[in-house]
Amino acid sequence: MSDPTVKVIQSPWFRGVPDSEAQEFLKLTKPIKVKKGARFIEAGETPKIFGFVTQGLFRFLYTDQEGKEYTKVFMPENSFVSAYSAMVLNQASHFSIEALENSEVLAISYVDWLKLKESNPCWNELLIKVLEKAFIMKEARERELLFLDAESRYQIFLERFPNLEHRLKQHMIASYLGIAPESLSRVRKKEQP
Amino acid sequence: MSDPTVKVIQSPWFRGVPDSEAQEFLKLTKPIKVKKGARFIEAGETPKIFGFVTQGLFRFLYTDQEGKEYTKVFMPENSFVSAYSAMVLNQASHFSIEALENSEVLAISYVDWLKLKESNPCWNELLIKVLEKAFIMKEARERELLFLDAESRYQIFLERFPNLEHRLKQHMIASYLGIAPESLSRVRKKEQP
Numbered sequence: 001m002s003d004p005t006v007k008v009i010q011s012p013w014f015r016g017v018p019d020s021e022a023q024e025f026l027k028l029t030k031p032i033k034v035k036k037g038a039r040f041i042e043a044g045e046t047p048k049i050f051g052f053v054t055q056g057l058f059r060f061l062y063t064d065q066e067g068k069e070y071t072k073v074f075m076p077e078n079s080f081v082s083a084y085s086a087m088v089l090n091q092a093s094h095f096s097i098e099a100l101e102n103s104e105v106l107a108i109s110y111v112d113w114l115k116l117k118e119s120n121p122c123w124n125e126l127l128i129k130v131l132e133k134a135f136i137m138k139e140a141r142e143r144e145l146l147f148l149d150a151e152s153r154y155q156i157f158l159e160r161f162p163n164l165e166h167r168l169k170q171h172m173i174a175s176y177l178g179i180a181p182e183s184l185s186r187v188r189k190k191e192q193p
Numbered sequence: 194m195s196d197p198t199v200k201v202i203q204s205p206w207f208r209g210v211p212d213s214e215a216q217e218f219l220k221l222t223k224p225i226k227v228k229k230g231a232r233f234i235e236a237g238e239t240p241k242i243f244g245f246v247t248q249g250l251f252r253f254l255y256t257d258q259e260g261k262e263y264t265k266v267f268m269p270e271n272s273f274v275s276a277y278s279a280m281v282l283n284q285a286s287h288f289s290i291e292a293l294e295n296s297e298v299l300a301i302s303y304v305d306w307l308k309l310k311e312s313n314p315c316w317n318e319l320l321i322k323v324l325e326k327a328f329i330m331k332e333a334r335e336r337e338l339l340f341l342d343a344e345s346r347y348q349i350f351l352e353r354f355p356n357l358e359h360r361l362k363q364h365m366i367a368s369y370l371g372i373a374p375e376s377l378s379r380v381r382k383k384e385q386p
Binding site for chain 1: 277
């Protein structure tokens, strides 16, 4: 298996980060294995760490009082995973981050990150890229859930997460699309003439 | 009336921005009056500018194919107003930014802003604050619309936008809460025992 630290540095997020700074980042990280079904962040806890996915696949999910799950987003390799709002506000997270495969994350404490961020302006640049992507994604999702029908949402899912379809169970995809699994079956049949 | 440029510099967003830099920002801005009912950004156009509200009140709204409106957010004085995703991606905006009162915005072109941002790291700090606030707001809204009932949403609206209630028509608030105006009447009556 390739060295996970190499993966981080080679990821597009780290373009613009000098090698010496990337090494400083890596020194602060700790690899954490998260088994399939386990959670990197649990709803109700105040997150003190965030991570970079070097292997595997996660989803962010809300669970309502009846135990019904709602999937916010999928996060495959080369994504940052964090309950960012809760971490910044130092509050309990409303959602969990669950591994859908046996996964590995390079985890860093938020406190260490803040210190690193102060030390070199390159980290603000990276943070802006991450926040902008997250914001753009959330705005797109908002619009899709408000205005688009199941077929269009499914099409966008396929484009947004290429190659994820075969790694996900049908009910996970349905939960992300905000439709019943049976509706997803219908949509899929339409797509395959 | 107070000088709008003073308002900008005194706003919490500009804490940490040196005076000389704030002056550079102001030199790039142009005051734009937006009459009640007019739009600062129109859905379908690719936004080239964004602004800082020095007076008045705006809402971000989607309009669906049947002409039904959905209010994303309200933006009173001391807020940045922009169709940020569309501006960054250089794409047409999916939503409009409409003045709900006679308003004034200090507008700046995105290109000028990007140049300014390159010139001093203080601007990245400000941008991170704005993006974090926007992200936190969007995540909170997502959860509210998914899980909270009309009463709870209304309570949060009152806390989030103190003093806005009397400046807004009932159907605007209902459109923000994602409920029918009649449901809002019921909720309000409950709140006033």
